[in-house]
Amino acid sequence: MIPLELYILLAASMFTIGLYGTFTQRNGIKLMMCIELLLNSANINLVAFSAYQPNVNGQVFALFSIALAAAEAGVGFAILIALYRLYGTIDLDKINTMRW
Amino acid sequence: MTTYSDYAYLIVGLPVLAFVLTIFLGWHLPKGGGFFTVLATFAGFIISAGIFTEIFPGEVLHQSMHWFATLNVGILIDPLALAMLLMVTFVCTLIHTYALGYMDGDPGMARYFAEAGLFTAAMLGLVFSDNILQLFIFWELVGLCSYLLIGFWYRKPSAASAAKKAFLTTRVGDVMFLAAIVILYNSMASLNLNLAPGEYLLQFPVIYKSLALIDPGQLTIIALLFLGGAVGKSGQFPLDVWLPDAMEGPTTVSAMIHAATMVTAGVYLVARMFPLFYAAPYGLLAVVYVGGFTAFYAATMGLTAFDIKRVLAFSTVSQLGYMMMAIGTGAVVGAFAVGVGMFHLIAHSFFKALLFLCAGSVIHGVGTNDMREMGGVGKYMKWTMLTMLAGGLALAGFPLTTGFFSKDEILVVAYEYGSISHQWLPYIFGIVAALMTAFYTFRMWFVAFDGEPRSDYHKHESPWVMLVPLMILAVFALAFGAFSQSGFYDAVGNNFEHYGVDFEELAVVGGHAVAHGEGHGGEAEHGGEEAVEEPFIIKILPIVVGVGGILLALLFYSRWKKLDVRKYVGERDPIRGLLLKRYYQHEILTAWFAETVVYGLSLISNMIDIKIVDGVLNKISEVTLAFAGNLRKVQTGIIENYITALVFGVVVLVILIKIGMEVGL
Incomplete structure (x- = not known):
């Protein structure tokens, strides 16, 4: 059996990559993808801990989380399409009408 | 069986109704709808006369209902009030009838009859009040109506200024009257009277009953302040300056003010509070x-x-x-x-x-x-x-x-x-x-x-x-x-x-x-x-x-x-x-007192208002604005900054929770 530490390591590296992406990416779609990475690293953690403990709660929770992530992605991309129609770009640094 | 006494409230209600009708519909009616006012006042006279036959002699009509706290609204018709009610309704009916002829052709006729109706209503309400606070409310209403009617021809500068003079001069008395009520209320409330159901503080019968218990020194202050109110309203020396100037209104208004509805209120107040005056050294x-x-x-x-x-x-x-x-x-x-x-x-x-x-x-x-x-x-x-x-x-x-x-x-x-x-x-x-x-x-x-x-x-x-x-x-x-x-x-x-x-x-x-x-x-x-x-x-x-x-x-x-x-x-x-100049009252009270002393004082208070009251407020808003101006720079519009702040916040939160767990909170 694969040791638990490896799962956690995988999740931690996915989380770091996602975090790095959210810090650096200006393209809206890339940003969304990074956020998905963050979410899914958490899911890996849930599933891994659940597998090592005779309890399916974590896996059920991960399923809920995936459904939620799908909804979130749907709303997020809808917003991006609306932004594109309005500004002709999805470069988030250009969309700054609400700044001071 | 219904009697006239059951309709006592209509003595005031009908003139008020006439006021509402004439002010809204008077423009479309012949004679400005003046007959409403005449009829309402006359109906008041009929009801008063009916009450007279029912309760006179030896009875008092007293109806009251709870208003708020320890106060009430009510109707008290005793011989004193009855005499006034009959006189006011009778004389006002005749004056309003006369005004139908006198005011004929005036473009403001509807306004005249509306205000005259309200004036009558206010005076009648003042007379049959069963407590001093309600009396004061109608008293002020009388003052307001007199202001409106003296300044009826408001385009004439002398009428406008006479109206102002009447209003401000009587106001001096009214302030004293109000002070008297407040002091009276306080000293009565501190007696801890055992009030029977249906009895309220400031009701005249209750006031009469508790007079002997109040400190005489305090009674004197209250009585003199009441007298001050009466002096203002009844044009007694030295607050009499407004009354001769009140001639600027239509003559029927002068007749009402002088005979029935305004100046008699002061005398009526003293008569109504006679036991208090009597008890006060x-x-x-x-x-x-x-x-x-x-x-x-x-x-x-x-x-x-x-x-x-x-x-x-x-x-x-x-x-x-x-x-x-x-x-x-x-x-x-x-x-x-x-x-x-x-x-x-x-x-x-x-x-x-x-x-x-x-x-x-x-x-x-x-x-x-x-x-x-x-x-x-x-x-x-x-x-x-x-x-x-x-x-x-x-x-x-x-x-x-x-x-x-x-x-x-x-x-x-x-x-x-x-x-x-x-x-x-x-x-x-x-x-x-x-x-x-x-x-x-x-x-x-x-x-x-x-x-x-x-x-x-x-x-x-x-x-x-x-x-x-x-x-x-x-x-x-x-x-x-x-x-x-x-x-x-x-x-x-x-x-x-x-x-x-x-x-x-x-x-x-x-x-x-x-x-x-x-x-x-x-x-x-x-x-x-x-x-x-x-x-x-x-x-x-x-x-x-x-x-x-x-x-x-x-x-x-x-x-x-x-x-x-x-x-x-x-x-x-x-x-x-000296007499033609009216003892230089105008020079002393208006030219010197009002225009020098009062004007000077108002300049000073204006200064205080601008420099201190407004100054503090303006300073507070200035500081807030400057702070907000700097704070809004946080909204950079660069999404990385927001995410950085978010992550930073989460990290701080986690560290705090960790510390909390270590300490064992």
Whole structure:
């Protein structure tokens, strides 16, 4: 059996990559993808801990989380399409009408 | 079975309804909808008369309901209020009827009748209030309506300024009145009275009951403040300046203000609070001196006035002084004095309404207020002349007219007051003022109606709608007193017995050495066993001065004149100048006090307002703005910054939680 530490390591590296992406990416779609990475690293953690403990709660929770992530992605991309129609770009640094 | 008493609230309700109807619909109705006001007031008279037959004598109509906290609204109709209700509704009905003719053609007729209806309603509400707070509310409403009506022709600068003057001068009194209510409420609340259900603080019966328990020093303060309110409303010295200027309104307004609805409120207040004044040391002393002095002082100014309405205005101030003086003598003659004062009030309202309406008729016909431009008006306006003669005789106190009975009785009680308390000044003021009253009244009458026309005026009699009210009032001015006097004294003089006011107990509180308590029936027996025997000369003196004043005016001003005024009083006579200038009241109160002292003070408070009050507020908003201006820079619009802040926040949170767990919180 694969040791638990490896799962956690995988999740931690996915989380770091996602975090790095959210810090650096200006393209809206890339940003969304990074956020998905963050979410899914958490899911890996849930599933891994659940597998090592005779309890399916974590896996059920991960399923809920995936459904939620799908909804979130749907709303997020809808917003991006609306932004594109309005500004002709999805470069988030250009969309700054609400700044001071 | 429903009775008139069940509809007591309609006495005020109907004029208010008339106000609403005329103000909204009056523009579309003939005569500005004035008949609403006339009918509503007349209906009030019918209801009052019905209540009179139901409760008189010996009963009091009292309805009240809870308002808030320890206060209530209610209706209290006792003989005192009943006399006022009947008088106000009756006189106002006639005045409103007259106004249908007098105001005809004025573009503001609907407004006039709306305001007049509200004015009447406010006065009636004031009269039948069962607690002092409700009375104060209506009192203010009366003040507001007087302001609106005096400034009725608001495009005329003098009318607008007279209205302001009336409003501000009475306001001085109103502030004192309010202060009196507050102090009274406090001292009553601190007594921890056991109030029966249906009894409330500030209700008149409750006030009367608790008087003996309140500290006399406090009572004196309350009484003097109440007197201050009455002085403002009733135009007593030194707050009398507004009343002669109030002539700027239509004459019917003057008639209402002077006879029925405004100035009598002050006297009514003193009469209503008589037990309080009685219980307060110096309360009645102040009343008697203020009244006596005003009676004298206003009469002197009446001697020289040229404006026919102004002569009448001074006479009103003077007669109100008589009423105050009469009530003030209550220190010696007891509650009987209230009957005497109120009887003069009722009598006065008949003949003063009559005189004003006659003056209005003359002005309507002739087109000027100035008596110097009249002369010989009697030839063209017979009915006006005759009715004004009736009013003049009553005002002058000619024997057997209403004014004679009421004024004579005031002089009798003033004499009694003088002989027992050895304060003769009020009596002397009264007698001298009576002489001057007769003189200036007939000076006015002769100058206006007798002699030859002195200018080219319109010569026509007024329409019947104006003359009929004059005739009705003339009958009352001449005959009312003879029939009602002793019954009136009985009813109103014993008004406070309905509430079980123990005047002997209150006399101890008030420190009156000589007090007779109740038991004043007719004229003959008042004074009880300590009755003062009047010398013959004192008995006939009122008649002598009344008739003497008329004869004097006849010698000076009529067609049979034997004496020339100019020989005795030169153009430059200092006293004449002083009187014409109204004792420089305008210069002192308006020019100096209002425009220098008050204006200076308001400049200072304006400065404080701008520099300190506004300054603090402005500083606070400046600081907030500057802070916000810097804070908004946080919103950079760069999404990485937001995410950085978010992650940073989460990290800090995690660290804090970790620390918390380590410490073991």
